[in-house]
Amino acid sequence: MNKEGIKARHSHLWLLITLAGLTTLPALCTDMYLPGFPAVAHSFHVQISALQLTFASFSLGAGLGQLFYGPISDRFGRRLPVLFGLILFIASSVLCGTATNLSELIIYRFLQALGGAGGMVIARAIVRDRLSGIEMAKMMSAMGMIFVLSPTLAPSIGSLILRFGHWPWIFIGLAIFGVIILIGTLGIQESLPPENRNEHGVKQALKSYREITQSHEWRSAALIAIGGGFLTFGYVSSSAAVLIGTYHVSTGNYGLLFALISIGLLTSNRVNIKFLHRVGLMGMLKRFTLVQTVAASLVLVASIFQAPLWILLTLIVICFGCAPGMSGNAMTLAMHPFPDKAGSASAMIGLAQFFGSGFIAAALAVIHGNVLIKMGIAMVVGASISFVQVRRIKEA
Numbered sequence: 001m002n003k004e005g006i007k008a009r010h011s012h013l014w015l016l017i018t019l020a021g022l023t024t025l026p027a028l029c030t031d032m033y034l035p036g037f038p039a040v041a042h043s044f045h046v047q048i049s050a051l052q053l054t055f056a057s058f059s060l061g062a063g064l065g066q067l068f069y070g071p072i073s074d075r076f077g078r079r080l081p082v083l084f085g086l087i088l089f090i091a092s093s094v095l096c097g098t099a100t101n102l103s104e105l106i107i108y109r110f111l112q113a114l115g116g117a118g119g120m121v122i123a124r125a126i127v128r129d130r131l132s133g134i135e136m137a138k139m140m141s142a143m144g145m146i147f148v149l150s151p152t153l154a155p156s157i158g159s160l161i162l163r164f165g166h167w168p169w170i171f172i173g174l175a176i177f178g179v180i181i182l183i184g185t186l187g188i189q190e191s192l193p194p195e196n197r198n199e200h201g202v203k204q205a206l207k208s209y210r211e212i213t214q215s216h217e218w219r220s221a222a223l224i225a226i227g228g229g230f231l232t233f234g235y236v237s238s239s240a241a242v243l244i245g246t247y248h249v250s251t252g253n254y255g256l257l258f259a260l261i262s263i264g265l266l267t268s269n270r271v272n273i274k275f276l277h278r279v280g281l282m283g284m285l286k287r288f289t290l291v292q293t294v295a296a297s298l299v300l301v302a303s304i305f306q307a308p309l310w311i312l313l314t315l316i317v318i319c320f321g322c323a324p325g326m327s328g329n330a331m332t333l334a335m336h337p338f339p340d341k342a343g344s345a346s347a348m349i350g351l352a353q354f355f356g357s358g359f360i361a362a363a364l365a366v367i368h369g370n371v372l373i374k375m376g377i378a379m380v381v382g383a384s385i386s387f388v389q390v391r392r393i394k395e396a
Contacts, residue, residue, distance in 0.1 A: 018184040019126060020143050022082065022119030024150040025089060025181065026062050029112055029174060030055065030236060031154040034258070035251050036167035037240040043167070044102045048241050052365035053102070054109045055237045059229075059358025061110035063351040065117025070125075070347025071205035077192050078122050078129070079185075085118020086182045093175035097168035112174075119181065121347045128335050129191035136336075138273055140328035152262040152320075156255035163252075208344050216393075218345065221334035222352035223389040224285070228326060229356025230382025231296060235316060237361040238375040246372055247309050260313055264321020272328065281329045282393065288329075289387040292322040296376075296383035303376030319379060326386065356382070 033040070041048045065085070073081045092111035099105040127139050158170050198204075212218050243249040243257060272284055279287070295318040302312045331349060338345040360378050367374065 014184075015126075015188060016139070016142060018181065018188055019123040020150075021177075021181040021184060022123040023143050025116040025119050025178065026058070026113060028150055028154050028177065029058065029093075029109075029116060031152070031258070032158045032174060033167065033170045034155045034236075034240050035159040035162055035255050036170055038244065038251065039162070039167045040105070044105070046102050048245065049365055049371065050102060051240075052237045052361050054106055055233060055361035056358045056365065057106045057110045058113040059233070059354040059361060061113030062117045062120070063354035063358065065114040066121040066347035066350040066354075067209070068347075069118040069121045070344040071208065073122050073125055073192070074198055074341060074344055077190050077194075077197060078126055079188075079190050082118050082122045082185060083182070085115045085122075086178055086185065087115070089115030089119075090175045090178040090182070091115075093171045093178060097171035097175075117350070119185075121350050124331060124335070126188075126191045128339065129196075136332055138276065140331050142273070143328065152259050155258040159252050159255035205344065208341050209348060212338060212341060212345050212348050215337055217337055218334045218348065220389055220393045221330040221349055224289075224326065224330040224386045225334075225349055225353035226356035227382045227385030227387075227389065228323065228330075229353045229358075230360045230385065231292070231319060231379045232323065232382070233357040233361050234364070234375050234378025234382060235320075237364055238371055238378075241371045242375060243309075246306070249309075257309075257313060261317050261320040264317040264319075268321040268323070276329075281332060282390070285326060285329050285333075285390045288322040288326045289383070289390045292319050292326070293380075293383040293387040295319045295322075296379040300373075300376035300380045303370075303372045306372060319383070 037048050037051055041051060069081050069085060089112060092108055092115055095108040096105060096112055099108055123143070124140070127136060127143070131139055157173070161169050161173055213222075239258060240254070243254050244251065249257060268288070272288075276284060295315050299312065299315045299319060301307075302315060334349045335345045360382070364371075364374050364378060
């Protein structure tokens with residue numbers, strides 16, 4: 001390989017790592033402080049289950065933030081909006097570490113999500129600016145894998161931080177990570193040239209959102225994203241109460257057990273990339289949703305009978321293993337019809353995903369009942385939504 005080829009390869013790798021870092025900011029914020037739940041609850045004198053409300057506020061901020069960054073990035077380019085979001089993310093992460101009660105943490109988490117949302121939506125738009133078709137799906141799948149894989153390791157990082165300090169240091173760690181991503185983003189060139197930008201204001205942005213939601217491909221992908229949000233947050237928001245509360249796992253081991261789902265994530269990502277050309281986007285979606293729905297149903301059965309932990313975790317690993325392929329392929333389906341509105345289409349699909357996440361997190365926090373069974377029901381509902389919608393696409 002000549003020097004230009006090596007340079008291009010390194011540039012592509014740098015782009016992937018930086019965009020994946022931007023995409024994974026909200027996911028890291030979701031999971032990194034999970035091991036600190038008992039300490040946070042003790043500091044604020046609340047039940048652990050009440051902290052699920054911080055997930056709801058975070059999801060709301062992430063969803064609404066994407067509505068802002070999408071059209072802004074389509075009009076003014078990608079760099080300035082993403083830099084603004086990163087600065088807001090860093091500042092609000094520090095504020096989270098200074099919270100003295102649950103209400104403050106809920107507000108600061110909303111602002112943290114509002115900042116992190118910029119990186120998530122604009123990273124996907126940059127991919128759409130540069131790639132299309134199968135190559136775009138591959139990049140989206142790789143980013144989706146990192147998006148879901150990174151937060152599986154986040155609780156272990158949070159547990160490590162808690163060995164040396166109190167829970168506020170977890171948010172300081174997130175702020176430091178934000179600074180690193182900010183430095184990496186400064187090295188990426190603008191991907192949307194001035195001639196490809198639009199002059200849309202708020203009114204036109206609302207019109208664009210309306211046009212996007214009228215697309216059958218987008219609506220299909222949105223329902224798949226909502227189902228994914230139900231399943232993912234059904235487990236994530238309940239995991240501390242289930243593993244630490246029900247199964248009496250130590251805080252240190254909690255991070256290690258949470259990271260087990262990375263096995264399924266890595267496996268399915270490789271499967272998706274390997275067979276995407278042969279089976280096609282819809283074929284992979286049908287296979288992933290079938291496996292996920294069966295596994296989620298077995299999770300509910302295991303929850304009802306409080307099966308041994310290794311059985312429950314094995315089934316959860318299978319459920320989450322389907323996520324990277326489903327996420328990347330569904331995002332490609334949603335954005336492909338809108339080359340001139342990539343940021344807005346990405347924002348809308350992100351809003352749908354986080355709407356599902358926030359709704360299920362809030363519901364699990366306020367509905368009384370066995371936390372294990374509630375988790376199983378949420379996962380089955382989410383998997384079923386994706387399963388049914390994927391099979392309706394062909395009929396429409």
